[in-house]
Amino acid sequence: MDISNWTRKSLLGIEELSHNEITQILELAKLFKKETEGDMSNKNYLRGKRMVNLFMEPSTRTRIAFEVAAKSLHADVISVAEQSSSLTKGETLRDTAMNIQALGADAIVLRHSSPGASLFLSKIVDVPIINAGDGAHEHPSQALLDLYTLQDKLGTVEGKKITILGDILFSRVARSNFWALSKMGAEVTLAGPSTLVPKQFESMGARVSHNLEEALQDADAVMLLRIQHERQSSSHFPSLAEYTKVFGLNKDRKQWLKKGALILHPGPVNRGVELDSELADSPQSVILDQVSNGIAVRMAILYLCTMQGATNL
């Protein structure tokens, strides 16, 4: 596969990516996915490269998937969590990253609670920075794996109606997905209570809905989002029970969905809050496909960013 026109060293967000760049990542992910079904033992794509996972916020799927992705390409992986790093001793993020670079890292995968943390580091160190979630700003690898899953199931997202339902205001997944889906030609509805889905999102080109039935009825896929308690300093609705009563997706409300509409969730799922178990575990749920596809998508991201400048795979 020709990758000579990939010019980005870091992956900071989806907003700055072109349709072509998104397509290139997904095409490469497809190729890697196929390869991982076979014998990878002699596929030394990133042998000798050192990836550092620097996770300053909790993570299960993203951290493990980046680790598995790097190992599948035969890179060396070092994972650092905040509690075990010198950040707890007062070292700045800048100094931590400079030291990781001095220790010979070839890429840093960063998760941080501050929006813009990845952009900040990308201006300080020379190694590629992969944004694994920066506050409520962006989570590019999540949106790319969501797109991969939707394309895989629907053929294309062009012209498809996708509803993202939940805590849009504080969700980086919502932002990255909005950019990814709309750049690829989908019609995106952002839905939830007005306090979490302000009308201002319309100026980005999204449809905003505060009516669950209306938001669900013509959707080809619905993506549920958890309430991001860790980023809310005050409550944006009377109680969690109230939220579930009005916006939770359950068996009764499933009838508002088109037959076969897909159900997505980036995880972690709060069962019985934003999504009931019957639906999370139903045949139309692609939640675990999202998780598995995350490996190939992250292999593609790691490969393109660390081998940028190469011509061929």
Ligand code: ASP
């Ligand atoms: N895992 C996703 C994230 O890191 C979604 C979530 O936490 O709700 O943003």
